Amino acid sequence: MAVGQPNTAPLIPIDGVSIGVGCAGIKKPNRQDLVVFQLAPGSSVAGVFTTNAFCAAPVVVAREHLKQGDIRCLVINTGNANAGTGQQGLEDAHETCARLAALKRIEPEQVLPFSTGVIGEYLPMPAIAQALPNVVAAMSPNHWSDAANGILTTDTRAKGCSRQFEYQDETITVTGIAKGSGMIKPNMATMLGFVATNANVAPEILQQLLTAANERSFNRITVDGDTSTNDACILIATGQTEAPAITSADSDVYRHLLKTVSEVMLELAQAIVRDGEGATKFVEIAVEGAKTTEEALSVAYTIGHSPLVKTALTASDANWGRILAAVGRSGVAELDVDLVDIWLDEVQIVSNGERAPGYTEAAGSAVVAQEEITIRVHLNRGEVSDRIWTTDLSHDYVSINADYRS
The missing domain is CATH 3.10.20.340 (ArgJ beta chain, C-terminal domain)
Structure with missing residues (x-):
């Protein structure tokens, strides 16, 4: 059950982002539940995370890795939150990063992990380890819609949005996906959200932009007043455009990008509410x-x-x-x-x-x-x-x- 019609417009690929989606059978057999994003070298990445004190192991690890910069991959599993899992949960999150890093020949610290699903159960690491090579082998720039479906839990439909604007004869694209239906009062972001642009943005400016856009979108929704242990929203700027680099918030191109990212994130946030668990209004x-x-x-x-x-x-x-x-x-x-x-x-x-x-x-x-x-x-x-x-x-x-x- 959901309110209103879903957004069925095609999701526009982002130069510098490739996505793989596969099935690890984490909670249900034959269900796409494992997603990998690969980012072009030099991409900037910003993030906001849950304020819940019982934050999940992947949140702890993602925060640590994000501080070190030079992020090249994201890995997302559904069906299991890896929250309330103590030291074992942290080790599993680190192992997931290490396994993906080995496949992509990067460092584990260049991977950000994300999980969503049932709290208090350990990740089925053998299943994830077995599925990761197939996911990596199937990567494509055109898998945004598959990824939108691959990150769902109790959602009844996928949530995605793309917007574009022209700046100095260059097309700037913003595409995002999100998941969320219950345990929604984010206090930072949504359950999980991933937004990317081909714009060239300095990391500190990208974080400023994400924080501003998030405050007027994901931080303005609620389904049931429960803040998740796993909330995370990531904004990626691949820099795969000839438009001027954004190094200051006091510029026309920054304002255009902020407006466009905010529109994408607001549509995703409202799509979460429309798909709220059991929602009829x-x-x-x-x-x-x-x-x-x-x-x-x-x-x-x-x-x-x-x-x-x-x-x-x-x-x-x-x-x-x-x-x-x-x-x-x-x-x-x-x-x-x-x-x-x-x-x-x-x-x-x-x-x-x-x-x-x-x-x-x-x-x-x-x-x-x-x-x-x-x-x-x-x-x-x-x-x-x-x-x-x-x-x-x-x-x-x-x-x-x-x-x-x-």
Whole structure:
């Protein structure tokens, strides 16, 4: 189950990126579950990772390797998170890097590992070791769509996006894939996201660009309020273009690239929400008139995480009192409730802290019966606005997670 139509536009290859996809049988037989990216020499790589203190072994290793620079390969497995696995998990992540490095004749520190799936189980290293040579042998620049499918877990559909712009007669391309459906409140990125461009970007500028784009995309989504142990988002710049190198954030080409990367990452982030586990609604929550960004996001996430609000949306029940209550408990200091206004799309449900004059249950019900809904809150206490995207909470969400390991 997912909300809206998937993006079926072809994914545009990135010069300097080659991808292999194969089957290791990590959780299910005959399923593509192992992906390798190979990057051109000299590529810049930036990353953001989970803030969960119980971060997975591959996150620990990827952070270490990324600091050393000169990354040449990524290796991703699904079906097993390699999280909560202690020293053995770290050794398995290092071994995965070493095995791929040997096949590609590079150093293990030039490989970044990523895993997603069930927490608390050890990686089946013999299966991964056996599958890696076949994955490497099958590498091609045209395997972006295969990779998008190869990194899925409880997702119901692949998530990918490409954008291009022209700069000084050169075509700059940005292509990205992501996976995620449950355990989504990233606090940095998504479950897993990989975005690449042929632009030439200095590593420190690429990290700055990724952090900025991530903050307005993956850091603005939630399905269930759970932050994964394995979240990671990687941005690659291969430099395979004649366009000027980007060495400063104060340039036109940087601004064009930031805009394009942000568009790709926002589409991927929203695709995760649309494919949220059991989702029947795609919900934008916009908060206006706040004093600070933190205040606006506190209100938005309190609404977006409320089981009462989310289940009412599943039932297409315009129970606006639940939204009002969530605003009131959001922790905004000295909130003047008599100034609060709330809308469902263009239907005002609350005016000056009480039921809006002229509001009817029929009008509210018509809005919440839609697949896509905007809840807009105006606090009328400042000039700051922000927004997030979330889902409802259906019976299927409970079933998916109750049966996840079976």
